Amino acid sequence: MIAQRIGRYSKASELLGVHSGSLANYFGHVFSRAVESGFPANTTASNSVQLLGRHYPRDDYTNVKDTILSKVEKNLHNQKYHPLWLIKERIKDHFYKQYVRCSRTPLFSVYDNLCPVVTTQQNFDRLLIPVDHPSRKKGDNYYLNQTHMLRAHTSAHQWDLIHSGLDAFLAVGDVYRRDNIDSSHYFVFHQMEGVRLFSVHELFGDAQIEENYQLFEQSHRTAHKQESHTMEAVKLVEFNLKQTLTKLISHLFGERVKIRWVDCYFPFTHPSFEMEIKFQEEWMEVLGCGVMEQQLVNSAGAHDKIGWAFGLGLERLAMILYEIPDIRLFWSEDERFLKQFYVTHIDQPVKFQPLSKYPPVINDISFWLPLEGYSENDFYDLVRNIGGDLVEKVALFDEFIHPKTKRTSHCYQITYRHMERTLTQDDVRLLHQAIQKSVVEELGVEGRF
Template sequence: MLDKVTKLIHDVQAFNATSKDEIEAFRIKYLGSKGLLKDLFNEFKTVDNSLKKDLGQALNNLRNSATDKVQELNDSIENQQETKSFYGDLTRPSEPIELGSRHPISLVRNRIVEVFSKIGFTVSEGPEIEDDWHNFTALNLPEYHPARDMQDTFFVEKDPDLLLRTHTSSVQVRYMENNEPPIRTISPGRVFRNEDISARAHCIFHQVEGLYIDTDVSFADLKQTLLYFTKEMFGKSKIRLRPSYFPFTEPSAEVDIYWGLETEVDYKITKGTGWLEIMGCGMVDPNVLKNANIDPEKYTGYAFGMGIERIAMLLYQIPDIRMFYENDVRFLEQFKSVL
């Protein structure tokens, strides 16, 4: 009988299974209520006492071996099933992956940055919650200037010196304070103004402002930079500069591009003139340079600024600025194929 039990232990250790059914059949054969171990323990009672010690140890080894084998095989089968369900059938055709949409404001912002980076402009950023000095005073806006009125600016109630920036020119002031000329940078970002929301205006919008400071910088340099930008951005090579006023530039100008009158849409967006205003610009006022600790006797510079929403509305013929902020998936999906 001892030889029989020893052979069964060997058979148990050599057993292998590939399914739950095979493992269950093995368990019933050895450990079931009518299994081999039950019969062997019944037979054990009739064995001579001198043989019971060795035979009892062998029967316990057989029971332990069978129990361990069942657990081992069950664990192996479960691990295989988990791996298969995690990776799935690798031979199946994959599901089409839906491409997300880029927001038109992001598309236009990235394009503007790309255009100016080709001629050496770096990108600078600053805080959206700004102080009076960087947003107004350093930019040559005196205390009585209308832009300081509550109707234009969102002030922080707990600190009258803090406000939501009304333009990204504040970033340029910070950049000038921390960098020595030559300076060539653009400052894209979100700005805030306390205005009524309509199809053409919003209290939140985005700007890109540019700054170039060096020795012997002239208005002609500014014009050539703007001409380069309009050619790259719009494919238009005809611009005009109209005299204007900004507190931080002198002289100042509004920049128009000739959009043309080839279609009915052209007539509509240009109001029949063929010209479209796209940005403001000018030579940096000497007082602004002085406020940023730059010697206006040695250095000159130009600055320009444009609204990203306005550029996007022109490029994609979007009639209402509010569409940028409504999170309408139908609107955003139009820009899926645009890289």
Template sequence: MLKCCRQVFLPHLRLLSTQTPSPNLQASTIEIGNHVFQKDDWSNVTPKILSYIKSEKHLQKHHPLSIIRKRIVEYFYNTYKNNRGTPLFSVYDQVSPVVSVHQNFDNLLIPAGHPSRAKSDCYYINKHYLLRAHTTAHQIEMIKSGLDNYIIVGEVYRRDEIDSTHYPVFHQLDAVRLIGKEKLFGNFLDLEIFENDFKSNPQKIQTIISNSKCIDQSKQPCHTLEAVKLTEHELKSVLVGLTQHLFGDNIEYRWVDTCFPFTQPSWELEIYHKGDWMEVLGCGIMRNEILLNSGVSNSIGFAFGLGLERLAMILFDIPDIRLFWSNDSGFLTQFNEEDNRPNKYKAISTFPQCSNDLSFWLPEGVEIDNFSPNDFYDIARGIGGDMIEQITLVDKFKHPKTGKSSLCFRIVYRHMEKTLTQAEVNETHGKIAKVVSESFNVVIR
């Protein structure tokens, strides 16, 4: 049986009330659970996105996302135990998705002006709060509470394109492990985690780190090479084992060097799937500044994060990310968390697509590059919901005489549970056109 901790030892990580977001939001406020937030110029979260809060598909019995979550947790429970057989990792899977900008970015050393902070990428409640873009946002609070080994799972929210592999809400699992000197080196007490220069002059090394956009992939200046290599070996061995646990011992994999603001060195793990390499997780040695800011000065840490939907789509052969939000019994009854070998998804929707184009002139003086497609996607998603399968920007045009710019989006409609009539599609399409026209002051072509 899985032993999941939720709010224990985490006074800063408040669970949201089971109360769903109010549909009658006042114009100047946004209500989430029992909390009311003042809107400002940064507010861009929509009622549709707020409706996903507390869905908790990752905790729904027999749901593919819950099956993946349980298998990962079980693997870590079995891999890391103390001498009494008690799992070292604790699990937190109901932490509020509302975080501060400081938590989501500053705590993780994501610099001001970084593209991931943009309104076009995130769902902001106001300039101070947003729906978390990654579960890594809780890292400092977790470590400050005294945790050395933990897993956190929950929904994350990102403004993105609309197609079979992208959805504005998905589920992420993050894990952190901190390792002290004795745990890392055993009886080799002459070895050290930190370089002598760092121990004697930490401010100098910290300045070098802070001025580096992407530190040398070999190691951070503060760490000894021995400490990094031993931690890297443990990290990669554990994650390869996890990958084989999920996909079988014969899965082809490879490591790719990369760069994240909050880990260095950093890697992505890719597997060979359907004739191509696919990333399944990102990981690395935690930036020492994060540990210092969490009150930890004597350890080295590693962290990794992965998306549950991506793994579930591979493991269960699920072709469309919208299916994870389906309540259709034809989908949900295909999976059973007690099965040792996962069932492959059998298509429940053979319903035809309906495709409509929507073209419009941008207001005079507005350039194409200044229009965010994600703003358009949010309106379409809010009106059409999951009957929209995909949206593609198919044409950009600037009139040679008037200088006005035009965009054309192709919206593909297909319901997962019934055949759509053209009349239904036309009605929804017309509503989208009307709201887009009113919201962006565009002229429908």
């Protein structure tokens, strides 16, 4: 099957026989007129990554490229009338109105302009993520260098905000992860983090004095509690967490929304849960949450408090709530998309009206995998870096293992589709050739074009 495809790609392989500089110039000149991918041309390599006015020395960990850097500072969640802004504002307004202090000021403070560049200590160590945890892999993250990265979750700010003295806050921002390519996955998306801490009096009230309830004890960890927490405290924190999130989702989706809780695992909470909602007759996960690990809370300086945390994806909620079918649409500058969210009030119902569904252009790419060091996310990242938002989906549809050499060959189907107009095979040809060439040069694989 693989051999049959070699002839199909031989002509394209010959076309790639030009010098890389000539190809880049030709590709940049012709394709910019044909398609406009929306991504800047690669800048000259230097010894540092320049981002947000700072220089980060490159090292063996550096894997961030211009396509990713071009998204930093877009801050879609702060662009008025953008659907992600609408979701953020609706959640913020709900928390402001539902939870107030005795002084009638909001209990929760909101931070939506925190720097997306964090240290690996912030992103992993302070969240108690083990050094050998798979979430630290270069294949899953965007590193500026060994010590700095683009945050993979808004949880990276938990420790700092608690350490500053806050006990109730929402943190919102863009997060970056290397992932597969389809209509619901993108290398940058937006999260909201929520944290609330309780003192013994805030949790138990006057009952603490009468019944001598306590937050902490020295026991052992079970499936339902941490070793340092009393069962009474954990149950109240868990109840408050689930009640808070149920009210939020009911506010967004209506009182009739069906909700269920699923036990799960996160390194920085225990017990931990995912919330699922019934949407179009299917259960869909919308957020993760749990009782914060006391070791994290203690290290941030809040030794006398216990708390909960949650994290949710704004795109996930917006796609469900507004019926947006493709995550790439959030990055569209097409007025036909953006004007649909110009509302007179943030709670005004909006149903996305699809733009014309332009036909796809589909091409295959096949190659032998290197004997070691290959990460599928490296391939996805390369395709994104060259194809940008014209790439709708990348799917592995054939895998072949040579019976004698035992080498593995992958064949992927790349679906190209412009969100605003029709593409032709001629439009895509140069783009696909550039991907083929980069697969060989950057990933060190043997092409089977």
